[in-house]
Amino acid sequence: MPHLESIGVGEGVRRLAGGLAELLWPTRCAGCDAPGTLLCERCRSRVVVIDQAWACPHCGAPFGSLVCTECTDCLVADDPDAPRAGTLGHLAELDAVCCYGVHAWPLDEAIRAYKDAGERRLAPLLAEMLASALGATRAFDPSRADAIAFVPATPGAFARRGFDHMEPVARALSGLLGIPVRDALARRDARDQRGLSRAGRLENAHGATIPVDDMPGARVLLVDDVLTTGATLSQAARALRLSGALQVFGACVSRAW
Ligand SMILES: [Zn+2]
Ligand SMILES: [Zn+2]
Structure with a gap:
């Protein structure tokens, strides 16, 4: 020494x-x-890295560049009799999506270690993964984004983990891409139902994402850790659009089914 x-x-x-x-x-x-x-x-x-040349531009699934089996559900979402109708339908709130890898070992373990086992030093690595996918995606041009937003944790998850897990990842990604982070979204506390309509209460019960910043005309890169049904990402994208965002591009570390 x-x-x-x-x-x-x-x-x-x-x-x-x-x-x-x-x-x-x-x-x-x-x-x-x-x-x-x-x-x-x-x-x-x-880690099973998704080849962006073959990925679905709509949902980020691998091998979906021409016909995506995941998005087949989405395309028939308007037909109430269609099997699994609406599974990915809400992704219509997003202009395009890319995901870095398949949600399997060891990527799932890395995300779990980061979120739930307190290994916060993994944030820069997860940001590098997002940057890698963004550098290769054909779904959209990330350099056109003028802000990075992140899907906020539910109040319960925030209290349990002690941090908003996607914020450090978004900030590390901001350093890599030179695009500023906007803390634009929040999750309602599902316990605080005062002053809400019945529909609002139902949505609130699921920890609805709400806009807390105005972003008129913004092109936003919205980041999250895992994309499964797309419901959470879509709720966040809808909130960004309510705040005035013109385009919303999704980027997730992993894609699950
Ligand atoms: Zn798809
Ligand atoms: Zn190892």
């Missing part, structure tokens, strides 16, 4: 603090629990 005077006292203290933190909370791979890295090279190479 170099003498403190040669590296500066401030840097020395930082290294000591880092060493102590490493002793108390050792860095472990989210995929295989091996020590030393947040996601080891071996696990990282096992």
Whole structure:
């Protein structure tokens, strides 16, 4: 270890603090629990990365560039007798969507470790994944976006985790893309039902996303961690449109079914 005077006292203290933190909370791979890295090279190479050349521009699923089996549901969403009608119908609120990888091991574990096991240092890695998908997507041109918004956590999840999990990812992505973050959305507290209509109460019960900022004419890059049915992303996109956004592009770290 170099003498403190040669590296500066401030840097020395930082290294000591880092060493102590490493002793108390050792860095472990989210995929295989091996020590030393947040996601080891071996696990990282096992992530099923979606080839953007073949991905569905509507829902981000792999192999959907021509005919997407996931979006077949969406196309028949207006027919109430259609099987699974409306599953992805709400994604109509978005202009296009891209997703980085398939929601399977070890990507699912990395997201879980970040959100629910307190490994917040994974935020820059998740942002890198989003940037990678955005750099390759053919669904839209991310450089046209003039703001990044993130899907806010429900009040319950916020209280449990102690942070709004997509905010650090959005801020890290902002640093990579040079696009500012707008803290434009909030989730209603489902417990606070005062002053709402019956329809409002029903929506509120599901932790509806509401706009808290005006974004007239904005082209917004909306980020979230996992896209499954698209309902959450769509609610957030609708709220952005209510705030005046002209276009909403979705980008999610992983795509689940
Ligand atoms: Zn590993
Ligand atoms: Zn699709």
